[in-house]
Amino acid sequence: MRGIRGAVATFAFVLSVVGVVRAADAPAGPPPEAWRDVDPENLVLIDNKYGQIAIELAPWAAPEHVKRFKALVRAHFYDGLSFYRVIDGFVAQFGIGEGTAATAARPITPEVKAAWPALKAEFELPITTTPKYSALGSPDLFVTEPGHIDGFPVGRDPQTHTQWMVNCYGTIGFARDEDADTAATEVYVVIGQAPHREDRNISMIGRVIAGMQYLQKLERGDPAVESGVIQDAARQDKITRAVIAADLPAGERPHYQVIRTESPTFAQQREERRVLTNPWFHHHPPEVLDLCLMPVAVRKL
Amino acid sequence: MRGIRGAVATFAFVLSVVGVVRAADAPAGPPPEAWRDVDPENLVLIDNKYGQIAIELAPWAAPEHVKRFKALVRAHFYDGLSFYRVIDGFVAQFGIGEGTAATAARPITPEVKAAWPALKAEFELPITTTPKYSALGSPDLFVTEPGHIDGFPVGRDPQTHTQWMVNCYGTIGFARDEDADTAATEVYVVIGQAPHREDRNISMIGRVIAGMQYLQKLERGDPAVESGVIQDAARQDKITRAVIAADLPAGERPHYQVIRTESPTFAQQREERRVLTNPWFHHHPPEVLDLCLMPVAVRKL
Numbered sequence: 001m002r003g004i005r006g007a008v009a010t011f012a013f014v015l016s017v018v019g020v021v022r023a024a025d026a027p028a029g030p031p032p033e034a035w036r037d038v039d040p041e042n043l044v045l046i047d048n049k050y051g052q053i054a055i056e057l058a059p060w061a062a063p064e065h066v067k068r069f070k071a072l073v074r075a076h077f078y079d080g081l082s083f084y085r086v087i088d089g090f091v092a093q094f095g096i097g098e099g100t101a102a103t104a105a106r107p108i109t110p111e112v113k114a115a116w117p118a119l120k121a122e123f124e125l126p127i128t129t130t131p132k133y134s135a136l137g138s139p140d141l142f143v144t145e146p147g148h149i150d151g152f153p154v155g156r157d158p159q160t161h162t163q164w165m166v167n168c169y170g171t172i173g174f175a176r177d178e179d180a181d182t183a184a185t186e187v188y189v190v191i192g193q194a195p196h197r198e199d200r201n202i203s204m205i206g207r208v209i210a211g212m213q214y215l216q217k218l219e220r221g222d223p224a225v226e227s228g229v230i231q232d233a234a235r236q237d238k239i240t241r242a243v244i245a246a247d248l249p250a251g252e253r254p255h256y257q258v259i260r261t262e263s264p265t266f267a268q269q270r271e272e273r274r275v276l277t278n279p280w281f282h283h284h285p286p287e288v289l290d291l292c293l294m295p296v297a298v299r300k301l
Numbered sequence: 302m303r304g305i306r307g308a309v310a311t312f313a314f315v316l317s318v319v320g321v322v323r324a325a326d327a328p329a330g331p332p333p334e335a336w337r338d339v340d341p342e343n344l345v346l347i348d349n350k351y352g353q354i355a356i357e358l359a360p361w362a363a364p365e366h367v368k369r370f371k372a373l374v375r376a377h378f379y380d381g382l383s384f385y386r387v388i389d390g391f392v393a394q395f396g397i398g399e400g401t402a403a404t405a406a407r408p409i410t411p412e413v414k415a416a417w418p419a420l421k422a423e424f425e426l427p428i429t430t431t432p433k434y435s436a437l438g439s440p441d442l443f444v445t446e447p448g449h450i451d452g453f454p455v456g457r458d459p460q461t462h463t464q465w466m467v468n469c470y471g472t473i474g475f476a477r478d479e480d481a482d483t484a485a486t487e488v489y490v491v492i493g494q495a496p497h498r499e500d501r502n503i504s505m506i507g508r509v510i511a512g513m514q515y516l517q518k519l520e521r522g523d524p525a526v527e528s529g530v531i532q533d534a535a536r537q538d539k540i541t542r543a544v545i546a547a548d549l550p551a552g553e554r555p556h557y558q559v560i561r562t563e564s565p566t567f568a569q570q571r572e573e574r575r576v577l578t579n580p581w582f583h584h585h586p587p588e589v590l591d592l593c594l595m596p597v598a599v600r601k602l
Contacts, residue, residue, distance in 0.1 A: 088514045089470050123584060141441050141589045169390050169494050180583050191517075193470050193494055193593050197577065200584035213389045216492075216517035276498065282481050283424060283501035288442045292494050 034265035035257040035299070036150070038209070042066075043245035043256065044073055048083070048218070048237055053211035054256060055172060058152050061165040062122035062203040065174050065183065069205055072116070072185060073242045082236035086218045087228035089192030093175055094239060095185050100229045113184075121180040122203040124164035127156060132262045133163075136270070138288040142166075142196035146291040148261035151298075152207055153291050155199060165204035168194045168292035170212055173202035191215055194292040209256055209298045259297040270294065335566035336558040336600070337451070339510070343367075344546035344557065345374055347512075349384070349519070349538055354512035355557060356473060359453050362466040363423035363504040366475050366484065370506055373417070373486060374543045383537035387519045388529040390493030394476055395540060396486050401530045414485075422481040423504040425465035428457060433563045434464075437571065439589040443497035447592040449562035452599075453508055454592050456500060466505035469495045469593035471513055474503035492516055495593040510557055510599045560598040571595065 042057040059066045072078060084097035098108050127133075133154065136146040143166060145156040153166040165171060171190050174183035183203055191212070208215070218237045221228035230236045245253045259266055274289050343358040360367045373379060385398035399409050428434075434455065437447040444467060446457035454467040466472060472491050475484035484504055492513070509516070519538045522529035531537045546554045560567055575590050 088517065121583075138442060141439060141591060142587055178581050193591070195594065196591065197582070197586040197594075199586070201582055213521045216389065220514045280479050281498070281502055282422075285498040285500070286443055290442060290494070290497065293496065293498075 030259060030263075030265040030297070034260050034263045036260045038256040038258060040246035040248075040253050041070075041244065042206075043254070044069070044206075044242060045245060045248075045254070046078070046242045047240040048214055049240065050217045050237075051211055051214035053214055054209050054254065055206050056151070056209050056256070056258065057206040058150065058165060058204070060149065061125070061152065062174075062205050064119050065122055065203040066205050068116070068119060068184075069174075069187065070244060073244055074247070076242075077116075077185065078239050078242040081239050082230075082233070083215075083218045083239070084221075084230055084236050085188075085228045086191075086220045086230065087223050088220050090190070090195065090223075090228075091188040092191050092215050092218055093186060093188040093228075095175075095187055097186070097229065100226060116184050118182045118184045119174070119203070121176075121183070123180070123200050124157075124160070124162040127161050127163050132260075134262045134266065136289050136291055136294065137274075138290070140291065142199060143291060148266075148294075148296065151209075151258040151261050151296040153294075155291075164200050165207075166194070166291060167196060167198050167202070167204070168207070170208040171204060172206045172208065173198075173204040176202070189215055209258065210300065255301040257299050257301060261296060266296075269297075331560060331564075331566040331598070335561050335564045337561050339557040339559060341547035341549075341554050342371075342545065343507075344555075345370070345507075345543060346546060346549075346555070347379070347543045348541040349515055350541065351518045351538075352512055352515035354515050355510050355555065356507050357452070357510050357557070357559065358507040359451065359466060359505070361450065362426070362453065363475075363506050365420050366423055366504040367506050369417070369420060369485075370475075370488065371545060374545055375548070377543075378417075378486065379540045379543040382540050383531075383534070384516075384519045384540070385522075385531055385537050386489075386529045387492075387521050387531065387538075388524050389521050391491070391496065391524075391529075392489040393492050393516050393519055394487060394489040394529075396476075396488055398487070398530065401527060417485050419483045419485045420475070420504070422477075422484070424481070424501050425458075425461070425463040428462050428464050433561075435563045435567065437590050437592055437595065438575075439591070441592065443500060444592060449567075449595075449597065452510075452559040452562050452597040454595075456592075465501050466508075467495070467592060468497060468499050468503070468505070469508070471509040472505060473507045473509065474499075474505040477503070490516055510559065511601065556602040558600050558602060562597060567597075570598075 038056050044055040044057060046053040057066045081095060083092050083094045085093040096108055133149050134147055140146060143155040145158060147154050153168045154163055155166045156163045167190055169190055173188060175186040175188050176183040189208060219230060219235050221230040225231060270289060273294065275287050339357050345356040345358060347354040358367045382396060384393050384395045386394035397409055434450050435448055441447060444456040446459060448455050454469045455464055456467045457464045468491055470491055474489060476487040476489050477484040490509060520531060520536050522531040526532060571590060574595065576588050
């Protein structure tokens, strides 16, 4: 295969999960109508010293939490705060880090607490008007009806008639305390194997569409010490800036597109991934799809 | 829970996958007999500029490939070579990078090829004497009989009576070309969601037991360009040194222990993870286990 022994050949047909379009997978490329522009109102850009992380928000999944996150960004709440809890293979969490080593030198004021009161949980929502839902077709250990809405990984339960965003590599949710209605300002990104046990237990707000590698470069905490909170504040990586793309001058807004997961193009990509014809595979895997391994293509124009 | 709203509380009971022991999960700690020393002959240490990665090898999984990897390390083959193909959320591959941009300035000599000829595939092996195998009990989309041997994630097929190491976060295998018997020197580590489609298609040699964060810091390639090979050699992160612990003076050898996955202690950890009693979970997840999410504790003495 391409005459490159033991190098590029391995896995050459596999897209990364938070991926870009590869010519080999679609020689002609998806047609223009298969792409959807990311709304600058739902595009959050977070800079750290390694690079820029682009997040697309999903208001349908947790409307009040998305509203809160945007308000926090617009209030410059996160600027200068840290990724204070980073557990390798699991999550990167940012915000104030209330009551942890992260804020030993910067206690939370009553004013801050009053300004951002705890929200009611939005773990799952009724299936109502969701014309864009597309089914994956492979029930797994945790999700009876996996699928996508606007590129976000989704689970549905036919018994409760609810749907929710599933925890996958790159998805984002609000951290909370033991009680359900306790999320206020702290946010995490999944940076490892999909933690599906937490599905329907978190108000999920979006997913990283570019820059996961700049989260992977973050300094890690020790899971054995305060559940991964980095004890030495000087070691915590900072958020240089968080901004909503719509608030940037038009010329400075990055233009992202995501493949339409309700399109015939994506249906075809799903089928090509489910039934592998690549001769690299000597053992033919089961003809199934893992929701969190199904790439949803993103491009930056 | 611990009075820390929206911060440490979230996911506080979850171990990282390549994890360490948390006091909260085992207040008294596992008994001494539940721990197994990692044999210094099977412990490979790889240094890059970010830190040290510790790998435990699994000779039972692919004996000839493990032998080859150890010979390569002992020949100082990898010293100074690069992580030349790094795809975020997928794999970090190192070695020569034959025929790629990685070696444009350093072509492979016929001598090197002759010294390390291609190996016969060891994708799966007969189930023979494996007293240490312990079943996970939750068949998933890809693996009929998942379990562990010596801490390594394993699949078994009752029809073929074979077993193999499964691709999980941190597992390591030999890259190859389209033909099965083509692996020679190139090695990859999984750095994202478990790519189970590749199970039984790769000769797997071990897993990272410490230092995954130093692989996550690696510079990334663009999956759209030469399948993730970093084109600018100056951007590729180097292997400073690769060494087998047994070859170090006794005083310099790190002493790692891994929980015995055939022990009653691990059986109990499995059960505690399968049936969650933590009140943090408002939606009770299905009582199943994802092989690649089941933590196998490691400690450094």
